[in-house]
Amino acid sequence: MSGTPTVGPGAVRGGSGVDINALAADLAAARFTPRIKALQGKSQAVSVKLDAAANLRAKVAQLAAAFGERVRAGALAPQASVTPPGVATASLLPGAVLPAPFTLEVHQLACxxxxxxxxxxxxxxxxxxxxxxxxxxxxxxxxxxxxxxxxxxxxxxxxxxxxxxxxxxxxxxxxxxxxxxxxxxxxxxxxxxxxxxxxxxxxxxxxxxxxxxxxxxxxxxxxxxxxxxxxxxxxxxVARDAQLSLDGVTIRHPSNRFTEPGSGLVLALSSTSSGQPATITFAAALPAMREVMADLAAALDEVGRSVRDVAAPLGGPIGADSGARLLKRLLADLPGSTVMPRAAEGAPRTLADLGLASDGNGGFAFESHRFDRRAAEDPQAVAAFFTAGLHGAFATLDRLARTAGLSTDPGSLGGSVRRYEAQQARMELRRETLLAQQEALRQQLTRRLARSEGMVRASNSVLAQLELQIGLARGDRR
Missing domain, CATH: 3.30.70 (Alpha-Beta Plaits)
Known part of the structure; x- marks a missing residue:
């Protein structure tokens, strides 16, 4: 019969020729890929917000920690001097307030x-x-x-x-x-x-x-x-205690190193001076404090400009974020906030009094002339800003960092970070669920296509037998 294909003796028709594994994977992907890609896009958007909020929180925390470290290290503590110097050496514990002068008389050294x-x-x-x-x-x-x-x-x-x-x-x-x-x-x-x-x-x-x-x-x-x-x-x-008089008060101590708890005065006794009292005086470390204020203004300026960029109402990744808005307000209020509530009348009370200035657009600068004027007028009041007590520059910055980073407050940066992390976790769980569903569908389609392929193979086998018999019959007739 013209145009009818013939199959030689012993020939077996194969299956459909389709790669059923690839077909099943393509069909399952076609169903789930759009949803997974949409979810990934949302996850990337949340990741950008999370990174911006976490970076801001970290910068504020690092600023407060670095400032506190400089306060605790003692570089800003008042500098003590003893006259005559051979009697003892003196210093103050980090964070101690500038005290009044002391008189010291050493009656006996410990040994x-x-x-x-x-x-x-x-x-x-x-x-x-x-x-x-x-x-x-x-x-x-x-x-x-x-x-x-x-x-x-x-x-x-x-x-x-x-x-x-x-x-x-x-x-x-x-x-x-x-x-x-x-x-x-x-x-x-x-x-x-x-x-x-x-x-x-x-x-x-x-x-x-x-x-x-x-x-x-x-x-x-x-x-x-x-x-x-x-x-x-x-x-x-013979074993002996040290005996000394501090401002006329007799003190007995088992070693030659003595700390007066009220003032934070630390003494290292080196010789006796009975009948010849020495004088201990203190001077505020004003040059170091001036440098710290300049560094603080520069660090705040960097943080403030970062907030302005990432929290811009138009184009900022967290422009509508409540935590970023809170940090903006805290930074804007910082120069004029009362840092020393117990300061005497006319004494500096705010960081603005020590030269911290805001440009009104998120930036900060140090106005050194204001610091210099206050330091000349009342060095003791200026020194009080740089202690580790309940009040002062460190306590203020520490509160700012804690307020901004509080994860239990949904209106803070810490709350924003926690919220974005939760959103990411939910989307990751949803993505894993979709991938599991896609895999389940692929396996189901693979099984179905395998059964269909089996049926095709069986049909092809029957057809091959029929074609063989027809071919044999034609040969007999010839």
Missing amino acids: GQVWVGPPYDAPDARVGAGQLEIAFGAVSGSAFDPDPERAPLRLDLGPDDTLTTLARRVEAARVGLSAQVLQGEGGARLVLKGPDGSANGFVLRGSAAEPDGGPSPQPSPAALSWALADGTAALHQ
Whole structure:
């Protein structure tokens, strides 16, 4: 029959020839891709808002943290000087307010007990088997009062222990004693030194090991025994507290480093001055404060311009964001806000009084002449701005950063960040759901197309058999 295809003997028609896996994937993608792309577009828009809000929040937090670090570091603390200088050195704790001058009289320096043991032939001379006990307590004149809350150091000594090994064991016990062996005229001696303060005295009690039926072992740790009642020949230095007068008030302290809690004054005593009082005066670190104010204005200017750009009503990624609007208001109010509510009449109370100026468009500048005038008029009031207390520049900036970054407040930047993060999480969950649904549809279509392909193959097989039989029949007729 003209135009009718023929198939040779043994030929089998294949399936449809379609890649069913690719077809199923294309059909499933055609259904879900538009929805996934639309979701991705929304997610990208939220991501831009999230980045803008998070960056602003981070900049404000970093500004407050950097300012606080400079306050706490002590560079802005008033500078103390002692006259005459050899009596002590003085400083103020970071954040301390500029105090009035003090008078200082040092009657006695603190020191630790120094005990020098009996002479031995050499540092490696054996001290004998037994036990050495060192008890700790307070020294008052020739009296020793054991400290019931401080356990004595008990060392069990063997026959091979020497002065050197004994010193090492005392050091290793970490009970506050330093121990060393010094070789001098008359032999080698064990020297023990305790911490400063009359409460850190000590006495020694040595005992020999029990003899094994023979004579007592020689030498014996009993040679190291010593108490105050034994005299002061072995006592090179008595443990003492420091005694001083500050503005006429007598103070006793166990060390030569003393902190007066009310003013934050820190003293390191170096010599006595009984009858010759020294004077401690203070000067505000005005040059450092001036520099900090200039740096603060520059940092605020950077933050303010960032807010202006990203929160612009037209074109800004978070122009309608409530957190950005709140930060705008906080920054605009910052120069004129009262920083020192307890300042005296006429004293500076705001950052504007110290030279912080706003240009009305989000930017800031430092007007140095205003700072210089206030610093010349009232340096103590200016210095009060740069403390770590409840009031001052640091407290104000810290409150601003906390207010802007509060995540539980939906009207703050922190609340905006939290809201955008939640939106992103929901959209990511929705995207994962759509991808799962797309995969489920692909698998379902693959199964259906596979069944259809099977049916096509079966039909093609029957058709091939028929064509074979028709071909054979035609051949017989010929």
